[in-house]
Amino acid sequence: MEQKPIKKVLVANRGEIAIRIMRSCREMGIETVAVFSDADRTAMHVRYSNEAYNIGAAPSSESYLNIDKIIATAKSSGADAIHPGYGFLSENAAFARRCREEGLQFIGPSPESIEMMGDKISARKKMIAAGVPVVPGTTEKVTNEAEAIKYIKEIGVPVMIKASAGGGGKGMRLVKKESQIASSLRAARSEAKTAFGDDALYIEKYVDSPHHIEFQILSDRYGNTVHLFERECSVQRRHQKVVEETPSPIITPEIRSRMGAYAVAAANAANYEGAGTIEFIMDEQLNFYFLEMNTRLQVEHPITERVVGVDLVKEQIRIAEGNKLPFTQDDLKQSGHAIECRIYAEDTDNNFMPNPGTITHITEPYGFGIRCDGYVYEGYTIPIYYDSLISKLIVWGRTRDAAIERMRRALYEYKITGVKTTIRFLERIMDTPDFRKGEYNTHFIEKNSASLLAEGIYDKKNEDIALIATYAQYMSRIEESKKTNAATTEKKETNWKRQLRKFTSRI
Amino acid sequence: MEQKPIKKVLVANRGEIAIRIMRSCREMGIETVAVFSDADRTAMHVRYSNEAYNIGAAPSSESYLNIDKIIATAKSSGADAIHPGYGFLSENAAFARRCREEGLQFIGPSPESIEMMGDKISARKKMIAAGVPVVPGTTEKVTNEAEAIKYIKEIGVPVMIKASAGGGGKGMRLVKKESQIASSLRAARSEAKTAFGDDALYIEKYVDSPHHIEFQILSDRYGNTVHLFERECSVQRRHQKVVEETPSPIITPEIRSRMGAYAVAAANAANYEGAGTIEFIMDEQLNFYFLEMNTRLQVEHPITERVVGVDLVKEQIRIAEGNKLPFTQDDLKQSGHAIECRIYAEDTDNNFMPNPGTITHITEPYGFGIRCDGYVYEGYTIPIYYDSLISKLIVWGRTRDAAIERMRRALYEYKITGVKTTIRFLERIMDTPDFRKGEYNTHFIEKNSASLLAEGIYDKKNEDIALIATYAQYMSRIEESKKTNAATTEKKETNWKRQLRKFTSRI
């Protein structure tokens, strides 16, 4: 067993995930290096790290995706490892390969594993070979339209056309009728070409009303793999996850253990090392199929941490140091129930338009069973360039009902002023009968959109009380500014005054 | 099984415990009523509750201990139950009895159980009868000096003389030499008389270098009792707990199960209902003896909640509603390790002098495995009348080492400005080798006081950086006040100005 302790980690990311990684590093006594773009000088990850270096302009293509600059910063700062977080370069095989070439430990799988699982078609093939069930569909890239039409007629509509190099819903088309085949193929191909520079497609049988269920796995470099059970991620809006929970309210222990075994088989087939996620879709009859593997940490990893009791970032680092997994499958148990709500800076009344801006006030929830992974602070201006996720609220309860009760309480306590957020929308999800009963699939938000997006019912009494408080605030503000006036009647030398103004307008 | 749902709870307490109780109530959909003294109009529990009523002057004897006023408030507000928290009226049998007489559900044990366990001598007798090991000592109140001297000579020094009605270290004397017996007896009796109005004493064999280990129990009114394992509370300063952890680093599974069984037997002997704690002392050879029972929630209950996964306040309420315990002993397991640090507003450099005052800034820790139960907020003035506990920081880790690492990280992140706190002192406890090794008893702080209270070593580089930041702040403040001046040059009518000043100085 070859072990090489990591002493300093460059975190090639920003936002909540950068802080989250740095917290585990700090607990392990590992130094952290932050990198930041011009738009992020005041960001929390810069303030939380031990060291911080500018790596370029605001657009991520010129900073957080700038491989050369990140590698150079890691080397000049003396970091011995790089944690990519999620998004940005986390699933970029070229980046992982560069790290290896430069003698930097990439905290994640090998470039070969990333490549194999990154390409949907090669991943499908690998899974079929490993005996993992996949959705019926093509096993080769489809570039010929006639062929594609023939294939779709064979397996029958509905089908999903997807970009082979794809992700994030781009280059995807659902075909419900045979008459739509040709136009959908053309649209998907053109989108795929634009988004990924590759117009290869593949075709899958469409699973109607599916559940999205994923399994967390951990593999060390000695061939040991465990799964840390499932996450139910079916509350989605436009293929974006909104609420996740574990355990899944629908699967049985028997199905869980079968899915877990497949997840482990999938990771082994990919010759995997580190933390990864096997995504499945599941139909109404609880048939499940491999969908894809995410070769990185997921946004929703904290619910697994809470229910299984494992710090996934620490395990990632220990695996990257060359350690064996400290537990076997039998050591891992699910205990209680965890839910995560993603809080986005979005205007829910205006088609979820992103709402960057300055945080004027923030009150975060506390108490038993509450975890809040955020990165914004009072006075911080959220830049326009990056993701609109500002915080993740994770709660735990002994039972699913207890977790929902606690989430409602935590969302009530949570107040962010200055930007519009999805907090009220999430509260309504918690109140929706389908969610309460655990009877929902990926159509949940669409199905319940009327009540989820209904206008708020204002309590007239509350409105009057709010007016009274505003009255008092207005009066007290006037008084304060008068006091300040009275207090600052000192006379200062003019030139000195001018100097000061210059200085303070810059800081 | 007679059940009576609770709809509205009056919380007869203040500070962090009042908030903690209200959070569980809110999750259960139960309304809360706060009571407050003149000194607490701006306290967090008043702000967090659904309703709030003034119950008297600042000294607790005129407010939080005013039984008549609290009962009257409960009735006029329509509360159907009262939660006493800890301290104040929580172990007052007369209060529990008044609640019963007035048809209010007291969330706690019966007055008879409180009385039985509140009197040290009757509790000792009861425990001996139940087969629970107690420290060798008198089983009757000692009022005759000659008798006492004879008894002490029989069991041999060292012995501890205690007030029968006592608590909080008052009326206690340690006798190490026979020559001290008479004077110690006299001193203890006089203190007991002053403090409790009762000079009855009892005498126990003194356990040198003891561990303080307690077991959490829950009993329903149908005779079912479970224990929720132990808490190690040996880090104490002047009989005040400072740090608690669970599991205890010294006890074995075999001893744990024996102690647990005795704890359950003790609760049953007391005919107990609700949440309670059986305190044991343990000597170097791991012999243990019943010390006393606390017939209420403990300050340190959250570490049990985290490791066993049970919300103790919710269980208290469910038991008070007449429900059966929802679990058996076999359902309960310890998972991982939890530590609590108590954060007091005290000046550690000045003999831990209380340090009330106004909180000017607060930054609380967050992330996986962190819980922070506090009640102070920015701008809040801590009154001089009550306890100096301002917050409890609870962390969890898969192992004891992981929990300590996490506690260090959380204490680093935790910053309270405006009052002096014990945060740095707690950090040093985490760094002390005896604590790290888990080799400590109640003499820990005394033994390590030199290093725990040593002067801080300032890093010169940090000092210069702090000076630079102060320079920048000073400059920017001057600039701000200038801007404000420039902005408020409107002229206002004089009489109106005066009115405003009158108004705002009051709110």
Added chain:
Amino acid sequence: MELELRVNNRNAIVKEIKREGNILTLAVDEVEYKVDIVKVNKEEFSILYKGKSFSIEVIESKEPKHYNVNTLYNRFDIEVIDNESRYRQSRMQSKHILNDNTIRSPMPGKVVKIFVKQGDIVEAGQPLIVLSAMKMESEFKAGLRGIVKEIPVKEGDTVENNQLLVVIEDLKEK
């Protein structure tokens, strides 16, 4: 003291009647309230009204004389109406009539693409400009047929909330 406040399309008059210590009696429109009110810090108030406890954040908004007010269950956007804001309001209303002819950015963002140039004739529904914020692109279309009168931004510009993007002159008006 009397203050006019606007909330949820309602203009309310808050009028102070009496004050003793923290106890404030006032009328909100015609309803009288006697409340125990204290300011607990710069932006938070505690109000007790008939025993009910309200913890309220009153935070100055970026817009002048606007407050974001949060109670436990509700959020309000409240505006202080004085002579100055009455004037602004009337000005805004007259502007509002022209709204169909102008496109303003509903959020801070970046101009990714402009499809038209000054002088172009555009049809209702025709895409004019694409804005990007937080990895999401939004397309803005013409609300009516007209001539592009003004495009005060260019591709690559960073824009503020409510910044003018495109002005279209109505052809029918001519």
Added chain:
Amino acid sequence: MELELRVNNRNAIVKEIKREGNILTLAVDEVEYKVDIVKVNKEEFSILYKGKSFSIEVIESKEPKHYNVNTLYNRFDIEVIDNESRYRQSRMQSKHILNDNTIRSPMPGKVVKIFVKQGDIVEAGQPLIVLSAMKMESEFKAGLRGIVKEIPVKEGDTVENNQLLVVIEDLKEK
């Protein structure tokens, strides 16, 4: 700009040399620093110095011109020394000589008991007054033999931090 600051019994001169955007070059006593400094909100600064990141809270203390400064690992109490505070300091020092003769409250609290009255002769070590704060009682004793000159508080009074409790006139001085 130049500023004298006092920290941990050290008087330091902070002198600005150059400024370009956030990049500030200055000297702290004789050591030159080039830092990247931004104010992230009212009371917090982010400083990058040779790549190291410092997140620093600079909070105005209740005492005028005093700041409580928190870095990740250290807390500092820093005072701005200007003519006014130099004067105050010299005054305080002359007062300090008299400290043995006066008892001031080290914290806010309540006077529970006063054992002596004006004119009493007290011995060094004799209990004079008991203060209570947060359930803890503290007894204050005479530092020297003398006559009780002044007791500006009475039992039951609430006292502030640093408030004068008892003044004793040294008998030896006479």
